Amino acid sequence: xxxxxxxxxxxxxxxxxxxxxxxxxxxxxxxxxxxxxxxxxxxxxxxxxxxxxxxxxxxxxxxxxxxxxxxxxxxxxxxxxxxxxxxxxxxxxxxxxxxxxxxxxxxxxxxxxxxxxxxxxxxxxxxxxxxxxxxxxxxxxxxxxxxxxxxxxxxxxxxxxxxxxxxxxxxxxxxxxxxxxxxxxxxxxxxxxxxxxxxxxxxxxxxxxxxxxxxxxxxxxxxxxxxxxxxxxxxxxxxxxxxxxxxxxxxxxxxxxxxxxxxxxxxxxxxxxxxxxxxxxxxxxxxxxxxxxxxxxxxxxxxxxxxxxxxxxxxxxxx
Amino acid sequence: xxxxxxxxxxxxxxxxxxxxxxxxxxxxxxxxxxxxxxxxxxxxxxxxxxxxxxxxxxxxxxxxxxxxxxxxxxxxxxxxxxxxxxxxxxxxxxxxxxxxxxxxxxxxxxxxxxxxxxxxxxxxxxxxxxxxxxxxxxxxxxxxxxxxxxxxxxxxxxxxxxxxxxxxxxxxxxxxxxxxxxxxxxxxxxxxxxxxxxxxxxxxxxxxxxxxxxxxxxxxxxxxxxxxxxxxxxxxxxxxxxxxxxxxxxxxxxxxxxxxxxxxxxxxxxxxxxxxxxxxxxxxxxxxxxxxxxxxxxxxxxxxxxxxxxxxxxxxxxxxxxxxxxxxxxxxxxxxxxxxxxxxxxxxxxxxxxxxxxxxxxxxxxxxxxxxxxxxxxxxxxxxxxxxxxxxxxxxxxxxxxxxxxxxxxxxxxxxxxxxxxxxxxxxxxxxxxxxxxxxxxxxxxxxxxxxxxxxxxxxxxxxxxxxxxxxxxxxxxxxxx
Numbered sequence: 079x080x081x082x083x084x085x086x087x088x089x090x091x092x093x094x095x096x097x098x099x100x101x102x103x104x105x106x107x108x109x110x111x112x113x114x115x116x117x118x119x120x121x122x123x124x125x126x127x128x129x130x131x132x133x134x135x136x137x138x139x140x141x142x143x144x145x146x147x148x149x150x151x152x153x154x155x156x157x158x159x160x161x162x163x164x165x166x167x168x169x170x171x172x173x174x175x176x177x178x179x180x181x182x183x184x185x186x187x188x189x190x191x192x193x194x195x196x197x198x199x200x201x202x203x204x205x206x207x208x209x210x211x212x213x214x215x216x217x218x219x220x221x222x223x224x225x226x227x228x229x230x231x232x233x234x235x236x237x238x239x240x241x242x243x244x245x246x247x248x249x250x251x252x253x254x255x256x257x258x259x260x261x262x263x264x265x266x267x268x269x270x271x272x273x274x275x276x277x278x279x280x281x282x283x284x285x286x287x288x289x290x291x292x293x294x295x296x297x298x299x300x301x302x303x304x305x306x307x308x309x310x311x312x313x314x315x316x317x318x319x320x321x322x323x324x325x326x327x328x329x330x331x332x333x334x335x336x337x338x339x340x341x342x343x344x345x346x347x348x349x350x351x352x353x354x355x356x357x358x359x360x361x362x363x364x365x366x367x368x369x370x371x372x373x374x375x376x377x378x379x380x381x382x383x384x385x386x387x388x389x390x391x392x393x394x395x396x397x
Numbered sequence: 398x399x400x401x402x403x404x405x406x407x408x409x410x411x412x413x414x415x416x417x418x419x420x421x422x423x424x425x426x427x428x429x430x431x432x433x434x435x436x437x438x439x440x441x442x443x444x445x446x447x448x449x450x451x452x453x454x455x456x457x458x459x460x461x462x463x464x465x466x467x468x469x470x471x472x473x474x475x476x477x478x479x480x481x482x483x484x485x486x487x488x489x490x491x492x493x494x495x496x497x498x499x500x501x502x503x504x505x506x507x508x509x510x511x512x513x514x515x516x517x518x519x520x521x522x523x524x525x526x527x528x529x530x531x532x533x534x535x536x537x538x539x540x541x542x543x544x545x546x547x548x549x550x551x552x553x554x555x556x557x558x559x560x561x562x563x564x565x566x567x568x569x570x571x572x573x574x575x576x577x578x579x580x581x582x583x584x585x586x587x588x589x590x591x592x593x594x595x596x597x598x599x600x601x602x603x604x605x606x607x608x609x610x611x612x613x614x615x616x617x618x619x620x621x622x623x624x625x626x627x628x629x630x631x632x633x634x635x636x637x638x639x640x641x642x643x644x645x646x647x648x649x650x651x652x653x654x655x656x657x658x659x660x661x662x663x664x665x666x667x668x669x670x671x672x673x674x675x676x677x678x679x680x681x682x683x684x685x686x687x688x689x690x691x692x693x694x695x696x697x698x699x700x701x702x703x704x705x706x707x708x709x710x711x712x713x714x715x716x717x718x719x720x721x722x723x724x725x726x727x728x729x730x731x732x733x734x735x736x737x738x739x740x741x742x743x744x745x746x747x748x749x750x751x752x753x754x755x756x757x758x759x760x761x762x763x764x765x766x767x768x769x770x771x772x773x774x775x776x777x778x779x780x781x782x783x784x785x786x787x788x789x790x791x792x793x794x795x796x797x798x799x800x801x802x803x804x805x806x807x808x809x810x811x812x813x814x815x816x817x818x819x820x821x822x823x824x825x826x827x828x829x830x831x832x833x834x835x836x837x838x839x840x841x842x843x844x845x846x847x848x849x850x851x852x853x854x855x856x857x858x859x860x861x862x863x864x865x866x867x868x869x870x871x872x873x874x875x876x877x878x879x
Binding site for chain 2 (some may be wrong): 079081082085086089093096100125229230231232233234235237238242258
């Protein structure tokens with residue numbers, strides 16, 4: 079029996095030690111969110127869903143607006159299922175802000191989906207599947223809590239992903255041939271999406287998104303609860319610096335759907351901006367200037383152009 | 398509680414320590430611990446259904462005691478009937494009520510009569526098909542005087558609820574398992590180590606093979622109209638390995654866990670995809686169920702004796718009932734029917750017992766003839782699996798007809814996530830290779846005869862593969878729904 083227990087103990091300790099090492103190797107290739115749970119508290123943030131996660135480059139804002147002096151701006155946007163405005167995201171943001179920050183810059187991106195919810199769910203049910211739900215650690219590195227709760231693959235996959243992403247980034251020009259995509263989360267919180275921009279492939283992706291959004295239209299509705307938390311988020315961030323509400327551009331076919339989903343959206347946000355005394359920058363009309371990977375997200379090079387335009391608009395407002 | 402969950406990883410060592418260090422001096426206490434642990438294990442899903450197990454246990458225990466005292470034939474039959482009625486009654490209500498109701502309504506509407514009846518929102522208790530068959534085997538064996546009924550209620554409760562095999566088998570015969578609860582168990586190092594090896598291999602099959610194959614099988618089956626014929630073939634193969642990895646993986650973990658506690662459960666899978674004909678396949682796939690049906694249905698019906706009419710009838714009955722046992726859906730019945738059709742020719746030609754040995758025994762590679770016969774058997778089985786996996790009969794037929802298309806001659810498409818698909822195919826190759834190398838053993842990691850360093854290298858490789866390629870979504874096992 080002792081021999082058996084000794085062997086089991088050795089194997090168990092080996093497996094635990096291996097996991098501790100593998101967990102420490104997690105980086106931007108691990109998944110689309112992990113690094114945002116490991117970064118330190120921030121003075122300036124970009125808030126929103128996957129549109130801003132992929133579409134606003136922090137380094138461009140830093141250089142145009144000279145934010146490096148104030149530790150730069152951090153992209154703390156996630157995805158529609160995780161970071162629509164609500165209680166969970168609100169507390170995650172609160173945990174990410176440096177309490178002593180006073181001169182920060184905060185970009186809050188808005189769209190009709192981020193303030194809507196499933197028609198069948200109550201307010202206390204809507205975010206129970208959010209990545210923030212029941213989290214305690216938002217700023218620790220390595221973040222074992224996050225990996226245990228959210229990483230559903232074996233942790234050996236962390237190492238495999240690191241190797242894969244190095245190879246894929248070096249061969250990103252081949253993506254058009256295989257019609258595929260992969261992501262890499264940068265240290266500043268930007269989610270880089272490397273994807274084939276083959277016109278047929280992109281067209282198919284837009285069609286899929288249009289289908290999904292049409293489906294969402296019938297199953298979602300404007301949420302007073304989310305709108306209330308959007309207001310609370312603005313109020314929270316205003317204590318720490320300047321706040322800007324931004325509507326990002328999307329493909330015209332998707333814009334039409336969201337416009338018919340919530341025709342009052344712009345008016346609603348304008349009123350909110352007036353009441354909270356912040357600026358609302360609407361880029362929805364500039365949609366045709368950019369190319370998109372799937373209609374919903376800006377292509378990485380166009381995201382740079384957009385980030386620059388956004389930074390210039392904010393610069394004018396600041397000056 | 399799932400075998401592939403953190404809960405079980407905590408539960409198992411606690412029960413193991415209590416079993417061997419605290420209760421080892423007292424057999425009754427040890428059996429009681431098994432009962433408590435088993436009820437906790439089952440109650441983790443839904444404690445309300447524990448009453449069902451308890452009731453079934455009390456009924457069959459009482460029937461056993463009744464049969465011990467009763468010599469009158471009619472009264473003995475009534476006692477057996479009570480056990481059958483209670484067990485099949487539970488099964489019929491929880492599993493088949495809505496199926497029969499829906500088909501009843503459909504049948505009447507076909508003749509122009511509209512019947513209004515509300516189907517019930519019935520939750521299927523996990524593992525009900527397994528433990529009811531296990532307790533039925535006890536009552537039938539006692540009735541036939543093949544087994545002495547037990548007077549030890551705790552031992553009998555432990556036999557019914559024994560947690561390693563409670564929810565998905567192997568469906569143990571009382572004759573094999575029950576006597577093991579009467580004897581004092583002593584810890585056997587080599588038995589425990591072999592149990593751990595079988596658990597490790599079972600985890601590999603479940604977490605690496607089944608759960609990864611499921612991603613691609615689901616995607617292809619759920620969008621079958623969008624894919625080429627060759628991709629649909631690949632989807633069916635993914636499902637064939639998903640169900641094998643899932644179910645045989647469960648059995649390996651169950652048998653291995655039982656061995657840690659000093660119990661021997663029957664072998665449930667014997668490398669079925671290396672079968673050379675369908676009869677051999679059914680001797681190697683879900684052995685505990687196949688032999689249950691053989692002993693308690695096929696042989697009482699006359700088996701393969703009598704005229705061809707009786708032989709054909711019996712084969713169809715056993716396969717259709719086996720299909721229906723899996724679930725209240727016509728797809729399972731079609732699956733059973735197809736297997737009956739595969740089986741019939743070789744039975745009628747009296748060739749159903751020609752492949753009873755291990756394929757290519759003592760050789761590294763099979764002969765061309767063996768390769769062809771294994772490929773044919775695997776193909777036939779995979780075609781039947783399409784119906785097993787399909788949402789309904791229409792889906793199964795359309796899946797098959799979409800396969801028969803010129804696009805079957807093209808290369809299969811890569812399904813996203815593409816790299817994962819390639820890793821999964823590689824892992825399946827490793828599984829097949831490993832199982833081929835050890836096909837004459839009880840399980841693929843039965844490597845006690847390897848030298849120590851080779852054994853440890855193999856453990857390390859499998860652990861690293863589980864950690865690297867495993868899916869830790871805590872996906873349920875397919876057979877839990879049955």
